[in-house]
Amino acid sequence: MSWETVIGLEIHAQLATRSKIFSGASTAYxxxxxxxxxxxxxxxxxxxxxxxxxxxxxxVRFGLAxxxxxxxxxxxxxxxxxxxxxxKGYQISQYELPIVLGGNIHIVLDDGTEKDIAVTxxxxxxxxxxxxxxxxxxxxxxxxxxxxxxxxxxxxEPEMSSAAEAVAYMRTVHQLVRYLGIxxxxxxxxxxxxxxxxxxxxxxxxxxxxxxxxKNLNSFRFVERAIxxxxxxQIDVLEDGGSVVQETRLYDSDRHETRPMRSxxxxxxxxYFPDPDxxxxxxxxxxxxxxxxxxPELPEARRQRFIHSLGLGVEDxxxxxxxxxxxxxxEALIASVGGEYKLAANWVNGELAAALNRDGIGxxxxxxxxxxxxxxxxxxxxxxISGKIAKEVFEAIWQGEGEADDIIEARGLRQISDTGxxxxxxxxxxxxxPDQVEQYRSxxxxxxxxxxxxxxxxxxxxxxxxxxxxxxxQKL
Amino acid sequence: MQRxxxxxxxxxxxxxxxxxxxxxxxxxxAIEGPGRQLNAFVSVCGEQALVAAxxxxxxxxxxRAGPLTGIPFAHKDIFCTTEVATTCGSRMLEGYxxxxxxxxxxxxxEAGVVLVGKTNMDEFxxxxxxxxxxxxxxxxxxxxxRSPGGSSGGSAAAVAAGLVPAASGTDTGGSIRQPAxxxxxxxxxxxxxxxxxxxxxxxxxxxxxxxxxTLTAQDAAMLMEAMAGFDPRDSTSVDRPxxxxxxxxxxxxxxxxxxxxxxxxxEGLDPDNExxxxxxxxxxxxxxxxxxxxxxxxxxxxxxxxxxxxxxxCSSNLSRFxxxxxxxxxQGAADLESLYKLTRKEGFGAEVKRRIMTGAYVLSAxxxxxxxxxxxQVRQLISEDFKRCFAEVDILAGPTTPTPAFLLGEKTDDPVxxxxxxxxxxxxxLAGLPGISVPCGLxxxxxxxxxxxxxxxxxTAVLNFAHVYQQQTQWHCLMPAPxxxxxxxxxxGGAS
Numbered sequence: 021m022s023w024e025t026v027i028g029l030e031i032h033a034q035l036a037t038r039s040k041i042f043s044g045a046s047t048a049y050x051x052x053x054x055x056x057x058x059x060x061x062x063x064x065x066x067x068x069x070x071x072x073x074x075x076x077x078x079x080v081r082f083g084l085a086x087x088x089x090x091x092x093x094x095x096x097x098x099x100x101x102x103x104x105x106x107x108k109g110y111q112i113s114q115y116e117l118p119i120v121l122g123g124n125i126h127i128v129l130d131d132g133t134e135k136d137i138a139v140t141x142x143x144x145x146x147x148x149x150x151x152x153x154x155x156x157x158x159x160x161x162x163x164x165x166x167x168x169x170x171x172x173x174x175x176x177e178p179e180m181s182s183a184a185e186a187v188a189y190m191r192t193v194h195q196l197v198r199y200l201g202i203x204x205x206x207x208x209x210x211x212x213x214x215x216x217x218x219x220x221x222x223x224x225x226x227x228x229x230x231x232x233x234x235k236n237l238n239s240f241r242f243v244e245r246a247i248x249x250x251x252x253x254q255i256d257v258l259e260d261g262g263s264v265v266q267e268t269r270l271y272d273s274d275r276h277e278t279r280p281m282r283s284x285x286x287x288x289x290x291x292y293f294p295d296p297d298x299x300x301x302x303x304x305x306x307x308x309x310x311x312x313x314x315x316p317e318l319p320e321a322r323r324q325r326f327i328h329s330l331g332l333g334v335e336d337x338x339x340x341x342x343x344x345x346x347x348x349x350x351e352a353l354i355a356s357v358g359g360e361y362k363l364a365a366n367w368v369n370g371e372l373a374a375a376l377n378r379d380g381i382g383x384x385x386x387x388x389x390x391x392x393x394x395x396x397x398x399x400x401x402x403x404x405i406s407g408k409i410a411k412e413v414f415e416a417i418w419q420g421e422g423e424a425d426d427i428i429e430a431r432g433l434r435q436i437s438d439t440g441x442x443x444x445x446x447x448x449x450x451x452x453x454p455d456q457v458e459q460y461r462s463x464x465x466x467x468x469x470x471x472x473x474x475x476x477x478x479x480x481x482x483x484x485x486x487x488x489x490x491x492x493x494q495k496l
Numbered sequence: 497m498q499r500x501x502x503x504x505x506x507x508x509x510x511x512x513x514x515x516x517x518x519x520x521x522x523x524x525x526a527i528e529g530p531g532r533q534l535n536a537f538v539s540v541c542g543e544q545a546l547v548a549a550x551x552x553x554x555x556x557x558x559x560r561a562g563p564l565t566g567i568p569f570a571h572k573d574i575f576c577t578t579e580v581a582t583t584c585g586s587r588m589l590e591g592y593x594x595x596x597x598x599x600x601x602x603x604x605x606e607a608g609v610v611l612v613g614k615t616n617m618d619e620f621x622x623x624x625x626x627x628x629x630x631x632x633x634x635x636x637x638x639x640x641x642r643s644p645g646g647s648s649g650g651s652a653a654a655v656a657a658g659l660v661p662a663a664s665g666t667d668t669g670g671s672i673r674q675p676a677x678x679x680x681x682x683x684x685x686x687x688x689x690x691x692x693x694x695x696x697x698x699x700x701x702x703x704x705x706x707x708x709x710t711l712t713a714q715d716a717a718m719l720m721e722a723m724a725g726f727d728p729r730d731s732t733s734v735d736r737p738x739x740x741x742x743x744x745x746x747x748x749x750x751x752x753x754x755x756x757x758x759x760x761x762x763e764g765l766d767p768d769n770e771x772x773x774x775x776x777x778x779x780x781x782x783x784x785x786x787x788x789x790x791x792x793x794x795x796x797x798x799x800x801x802x803x804x805x806x807x808x809x810c811s812s813n814l815s816r817f818x819x820x821x822x823x824x825x826x827q828g829a830a831d832l833e834s835l836y837k838l839t840r841k842e843g844f845g846a847e848v849k850r851r852i853m854t855g856a857y858v859l860s861a862x863x864x865x866x867x868x869x870x871x872x873q874v875r876q877l878i879s880e881d882f883k884r885c886f887a888e889v890d891i892l893a894g895p896t897t898p899t900p901a902f903l904l905g906e907k908t909d910d911p912v913x914x915x916x917x918x919x920x921x922x923x924x925x926l927a928g929l930p931g932i933s934v935p936c937g938l939x940x941x942x943x944x945x946x947x948x949x950x951x952x953x954x955x956t957a958v959l960n961f962a963h964v965y966q967q968q969t970q971w972h973c974l975m976p977a978p979x980x981x982x983x984x985x986x987x988x989g990g991a992s
Binding site for chain 1: 575576582584589592594595596598693694695696697698700701702728729730731732808809811812814815816817818820821822823832836856859860861864868
């Protein structure tokens with residue numbers, strides 16, 4: 021029998037606010053345990069939540085970016101359950117009336133296939149703290165720094181049919197939230213993670229199979245591996261005549277398997293009800309329009325523009341629009357390279373990307389500003405230096421040695437295009453290599469490369485390679 | 497023991513005829529002496545109070561004092577205070593000291609009142625008799641065998657007995673007005689959102705409102721000017737200016753309309769109690785107000801509605817008491833689940849548990865629509881009833897309670913009987929309205945109250961009506977004799 025897979029994702033994106041969603045405590049990552057939790061986060065008797073307006077703004081921004089409806093009135097509700105890292109015994113979330121409804125995410129798979137994935141809703145909620153089980157001698161520690169951190173939970177329709185689609189969807193949302201500046205996207209720190217609902221059914225069947233929920237997947241690789249493992253597992257169960265149990269499962273990346281976390285029998289009745297401590301969130305039309313006007317050009321639109329207006333290939337355009345910072349860098353760069361868009365793309369996706377990668381830094385921290393890199397490209401375009409020399413100059417710029425022109429001058433890297441000077445060198449090289457000259461003349465034209473190399477060597481790489489070729493051919 | 501109003505004490509403090517230290521010492525002596533048998537206080541902070549009194553005296557001497565500077569005061573033990581424990585009448589919070597002050601506490605301190613102690617209350621304000629307190633019941637100064645009402649029974653008893661001139665209270669279903677009525681003092685519950693709830697340990701968030709227990713409406717107005725106002729830390733507090741309540745106290749009632757809801761005068765109302773209330777309404781009429789009968793057709797549903805909404809909210813609000821971060825913790829629990837169960841089993845009393853269970857039930861899957869959602873709809877209907885009335889009248893008047901103070905233990909075995917004691921007060925909380933109870937006479941030697949209810953943010957009108965009434969009557973001056981019977985010889989009170 022052949023099977024088809026149905027996947028829906030719930031992505032938790034930590035909103036990039038400075039303070040928590042219902043308190044003034046900082047959201048900065050990595051502080052000593054429990055130093056960034058105030059009385060409100062700790063759920064002390066008598067405290068009350070006050071909504072952070074910035075969290076609302078960021079959620080609205082997301083809604084507008086995916087073409088969703090931003091609710092004029094949304095309501096916070098309490099999700100009641102006991103857990104040590106949940107200080108109040110309830111999580112403040114949105115239930116019946118979320119802030120964002122509907123919308124679409126356009127995904128492009130590696131093989132070029134494109135697809136729209138519908139978003140059901142996105143709602144605001146607070147994060148819980150975390151339990152720490154190491155170093156407490158049989159007891160557990162609790163760190164509530166995370167408690168109250170604003171999250172946007174983005175719930176997709178079950179419209180993905182493979183792990184690859186799920187990963188493409190997650191990557192696209194990841195790219196989008198970073199573009200919008202609403203989430204730093206840092207997956208190691210837990211700022212962007214997802215739960216995957218996975219089910220399988222016989223191909224062609226309309227009714228959905230029983231699903232399992234894979235919790236807290238915090239890397240693209242884990243999403244892919246966990247889903248693929250789970251698909252295999254479910255198919256095995258069904259083909260053995262069993263049935264899939266609806267349950268929450270945890271992916272163990274070390275053992276590459278999913279394990280049940282809690283089953284439906286122990287499932288909580290969360291007893292949701294509207295939080296009486298918070299007023300409904302009312303968003304006026306004018307506010308929405310103001311935020312809409314402030315939206316940046318979105319990644320997909322920009323990618324299309326790079327392809328159609330700048331004539332870039334799909335791959336270059338996709339790489340360049342992968343992050344807003346990269347695309348911004350590229351656009352600043354091409355402002356002064358006179359239409360050499362492809363050359364600029366090659367440099368950003370090539371040398372620059374390699375250097376960033378090597379040093380493990382983001383493009384915003386790159387030593388070579390777009391203006392500096394432009395100064396270098398201009399010298400390639402006008403023939404002052406060769407592409408090869410340019411790499412040396414780039415490295416010097418990267419090391420902070422200044423502008424391209426200064427480096428070229430200081431190191432004497434200006435390309436030798438003086439015909440008289442080159443003729444002398446060519447003549448000397450031919451005189452020093454009679455064997456190769458003989459070979460060439462007898463028809464072994466491959467040897468020309470060797471001779472060009474000798475001229476380049478003699479000029480310290482500064483000879484204009486095109487001119488050297490031409491001169492050698494003349495003399496031979 | 498003598499009782500003096502804030503207004504009188506304020507005059508004496510300002511003109512130097514008395515010192516705050518003297519007043520505070522007098523309070524401390526009364527609390528530790530004759531007040532002991534009332535069990536009105538959970539904690540007393542004498543040393544801090546004397547320090548604060550001396551500071552107040554300095555301000556008074558320097559001429560930098562406000563009208564409340566140096567006035568001794570008690571807070572219901574539901575308000576978080578940094579200088580002394582906040583127990584909420586529960587073993588769960590025995591000895592718990594809050595790291596912050598409630599906004600109401602901070603504002604009153606800022607205005608100069610001197611905190612002398614924290615008063616007893618029903619556990620987490622769940623009760624109408626102060627008998628559910630872990631620290632034992634409070635007695636009614638009029639008859640020690642009777643309840644002072646609740647949940648703000650400690651505050652009411654302390655003020656009625658003259659242990660402090662005034663105290664704070666909270667009112668979720670009548671917890672200020674009912675004990676005020678049963679102890680013969682003035683209990684004011686402002687409009688929901690008028691006083692910040694920040695630092696007030698939550699019972700039912702959509703109903704809880706801080707207010708005052710005082711001898712007079714004028715004192716309530718003076719305190720409200722300090723306590724009321726928007727608080728950025730409470731999203732449900734309302735951002736609108738606080739009126740100068742004391743300026744409006746003497747506004748004439750001539751031409752004003754008083755609505756008398758016929759549902760308030762049902763078969764449950766004690767006939768003598770009804771008589772006192774009708775006499776009080778006649779006093780308002782004598783001041784030129786026009787009395788009309790009105791109807792609140794859905795009021796009969798207010799008790800069942802309340803006993804769904806309030807437990808639902810409390811079941812969630814009290815989840816934080818889990819023994820993990822503060823408060824009582826069962827020692828030696830084998831695992832997490834038993835830590836929760838044993839901590840909450842030991843920490844909470846029977847009434848609190850009853851309400852948590854009721855609340856969890858009405859919110860649970862499959863029951864939510866039938867109970868919680870339905871109750872919210874009925875709540876809306878009750879609000880609309882009041883709204884309709886206030887289109888016609890300026891104020892509503894009726895009894896605060898069906899009967900005078902009941903005996904301690906009389907209703908503890910029958911929660912429904914206990915709940916019905918709040919039948920006239922609960923609707924006001926469901927609608928978020930301001931209400932006051934003022935003493936309007938005696939029934940079998942025990943005080944009963946006239947309840948005045950205003951429209952949304954009609955706090956000024958409520959205080960105005962109450963004050964005018966108290967200018968015409970002496971019931972609020974009637975105090976219990978130290979033996980526990982009314983001292984009629986000194987107080988030839990009654991409607992004048």
